[in-house]
Amino acid sequence: MREKLNTLNTKTALIIGAGIGGLATSIRLAIKGYQVKVFEANSYAGGKLTAFEKKGYRFDAGPSLFTMPHYIDELFKLAGKNPKDHFNYQKMETACHYFWEDGTTFKAHAETEKFASEASKTFDVSKSVVLNKLKHAQFLYQKTGKIFMEKSLHKTSTWFSKEVADALLRLPKYDLYKTMHEANAMLKNPKLTQLFDRYATYNGSSPYLAPGILNVIPHLEHGIGTFLPHGGMHAITTSLVQLPKDLGVEFNFNSPVEKLETNNGKVTGAIINGEVKTADLYVTNMDVVPTYRKLIPQEKAPEKTLKQERSSSALIFYWGIKKDFPQLDLHNILFSENYKAEFDHLFQQKTLYHDPTVYINITSKYEVNDAPKGCENWFVMINSPANVGQDWDNMIPIAREHIIQKINKVLKTDITPLVEVEEILEPRTIESKSSSYQGALYGAASNNKFAAFLRHPNFNRKLKNLFHVGGSVHPGGGIPLCLLSAKIVDDLTPTA
Ligand SMILES: Cc1cc2nc3c(=O)[nH]c(=O)nc-3n(C[C@H](O)[C@H](O)[C@H](O)COP(=O)(O)OP(=O)(O)OC[C@H]3O[C@@H](n4cnc5c(N)ncnc54)[C@H](O)[C@@H]3O)c2cc1C
Structure with missing residues (x-):
């Protein structure tokens, strides 16, 4: 069956993926007059920016640091709405608390x-x-x-x-x-x-x-400045899903786009659940590597761009901790004693270092309902190499021990008996949950001075009606840059 999205005689846009880049693009194209439909593989929106609850603890699963909130406000303003009626956040006085093993601590004022x-x-x-x-x-x-x-x-x-x-x-x-x-x-x-x-x-x-x-x-x-959304990071996703819905954007979940049909330098249809959907323009929020390898294998891929070294991935333990730690704040870093060795392990040896820098994010410090009384919701993350087939099943339990040893040394408390809830996210699951190539958090790494120029553009050089947004393309990964990729696509596309 071949279904044309255009039911109203306006131009139509089909967006592949409801990550931050896809959501922001859906808003901008709807405001421009397009009839927009989003097809998302998962049963939920937000991609990496999602959340979950377990036994009274709420966890933001992905991003924890929020900068440049004005790029979100801008979307509400473009839609003629007052951002404050839909999305609120507080500016943090302290950017981060830093800890070293020799007892040095530093509270970084913003x-x-x-x-x-x-x-x-x-x-x-x-x-x-x-x-x-x-x-x-x-x-x-x-x-x-x-x-x-x-x-x-x-x-x-x-x-x-x-x-x-x-x-x-x-x-x-x-x-x-x-x-x-x-x-x-x-x-x-x-x-x-x-x-x-x-x-x-x-x-x-x-x-x-x-x-x-x-x-x-x-x-x-x-x-x-750094900011914390009211309701935690996931409030970014919920507000950016509601806005396009209000603008008439249609969301289809559990709808992976399997392939794009192409002809004569244009995309002519998207195959979803065995059916072909057609539109005037197509925007892919899927990582650029699987976009070429899976959606358009029939087209010649820009190999030099796709072969760029991937950014780091992450290993995260979500821990419900049955104690308060007053010396910790929203963002905390427990530094490795040998930073150079840590990065050599991540990027040269593609493995984990035995003395990793440990990041602990605790939203319950400010959002008291995120953990039961007297407890804290710890998001404990170390940087990890991208997934190139390492023996993660062996590496993760060892890394868990190293992380606990580090925290125990710095906080001078054995935290093992305090962990009452645990979930894990790791490079393989980051990859499977968001289709991010090798589970990289930010697409390609910026480990050389040409990296910015080697990112894939926001348009497709071969297929005139295909555009690219999200963390794997220009200008890069992270929430603000993903929002900006949508802004660039807005500039590149005609009004409907
Ligand atoms: C653990 C972690 C910590 C991070 N920390 C921070 C931070 O503190 N601050 C920050 O700014 N950024 C952070 N990031 C990075 C940030 O999360 C990402 O850069 C950003 O969310 C990526 O958005 P995106 O638009 O590329 O979409 P993604 O989040 O990658 O989502 C892509 C979406 O497209 C869908 N999709 C893919 N292929 C298809 C298909 N064929 N058909 C249909 N749907 C498809 C996927 O299911 C997914 O929902 C972090 C990321 C992680 C994982």
Whole structure:
């Protein structure tokens, strides 16, 4: 059976996947006048940004750090609605609590002056060194942010603007020829350097390989801020599903798109549950690698792009903990004693390190209903290599022991008997639940200075009516960039 989506004589759009990129695109195309239908393989929306409950504990399953909320507000405003009526969040005073095994702790204030004052005392460096570091991050954001994040790098028009000419003039200041770690060495204290190196993990890369221009990331946290949505991270998904529904977008769950039919440089239909659905334009929120390999194997794939090294994946333990830990906050990092060795294991040896950096996220610190009274909902994550067939069944229990040892050392408490609920997410299940190639969190890694240019564009060079959104394509992974991929597709597509 061949069903045309167009029932009203307006143009139609078919979106493959209801991850953040797919949801934002559905909103933008509906506002533009398209009749939009979303087909999602899972029984739920949100892709990686989902949540679950177990025995009185609520857990956000995927992202835990929320930056640049204005890109979500923008979607409500575009639809003529007041964002505050639909989606609310608070700005966090503290960006993160950091812990080292020698007993050093550091509460990273979000606000720049306070951060620099405290860092100066804790790490015995001058306040101006820290302030200069954050100023440089702001400079990188102001000069390159708009070009790299908000525009298609693959359209010549992007390169003939005043902004680009201005940015190119300052090229030597972007630390393109240093790694992030080399550029951060100016902080003159190994712990403070480690703290800034950690921002490489925000797009799944290694600070010892990624170019210094990525030292723009701290500006997002300290210049713009970190936020917590009311109701937890999953509120992002629920609000971004309701808005397109209100705009008339139709959602079809348990509906994996099996294949795209193509002819003469265009997609001519999508095969879903054995039926062919047709539309004027198609947007894939599926990871770009399986999009080529599974949906359009008949088309020549851009092999160089698809063979880019994947970003890191993650191993997460969701633990219901029957105790309060006042020394912990929303975001907590327990650093490895040997950061270089940890990243060598992740990206060179493609395995887990015995002394991993452990991240603990606890939303119940602010959302009291997320855990029973006197208890906490711990999201405990370590970075892991992408899934290339490692023996995860062996590696995960060993990693669990290492994580517990690390937490016990830093918190000086044996947490083993306190874990009353446990669920696990790992590279294989990240891959199977969201079709993300090798379970990578952010598509390709940014471990070389050309990575930004080697990401797949938001349009398809061969198929004129196919567009790409989400974390595996330009401008990159993470919630804000996925939202921006939808904005770029909005710019690239005609009104209905
Ligand atoms: C553990 C973890 C922690 C993270 N932490 C953060 C963080 O703190 N902050 C942050 O900003 N980001 C974080 N990220 C990254 C962030 O979650 C992703 O970049 C973002 O959610 C990806 O969105 P997406 O649009 O690419 O879609 P995805 O979430 O990848 O979803 C794609 C959707 O498409 C569907 N789909 C795929 N193929 C098909 C098909 N053929 N037919 C129909 N449907 C299909 C899938 O089922 C899925 O629902 C984290 C990710 C994980 C997993």
